[in-house]
Amino acid sequence: MKQEIEMTVYGAEQLCPSCVNLPSSKETYEWLKAAIARKYPNQPFKVTYVDIxxxxxDEEKKNFAQRVIEEDMFYPVVLIEDQVVGEGNPRLKTIYAEMERRGYTAV
Structure with a gap:
């Protein structure tokens, strides 16, 4: 069995100023968690939400949250382990490709 990967969604209650009409960071987190579970059932993964x-x-999460703010990144920002795979309006296709690159098998 694969080693569990961690996907981290960085965001805030308030919508990103450039992300009008998009789901909130928390909604994106919930949506990603459900979509990943459907696509890769019975395969270990963890999805974590971090309010920037x-x-x-956690020092690593705190530092990246600060980076999101300082670099004016469009949130939510989605990381798989330490790689940014989505910003603002993350694409499932990109996230799935990274999951599969790490050994996950789609159903």
Whole structure:
């Protein structure tokens, strides 16, 4: 069995100023979690949501949350492990390609 990967969704309650008419970061997080579970059932993965304005104590997550703010990235920003795979309006096709590159098998 594959090693569990972590997908992290960085965002905020307030919508990104350039992302009007798009789902909120939290909605994107929920949607991605469900879509990944359907596409790769019985394969280990973890999806974590990080509020960029109130990040957890985890130093790595805190540093990236600060980077999202400082670099004016469009959020939500989606990372698989340490690779950015989506920003603003993440594309499932791109995320699926990265999952499969890491050994996941689509159903």
């Amino acid at each position: 304005l109130n990040p957890p104590e």
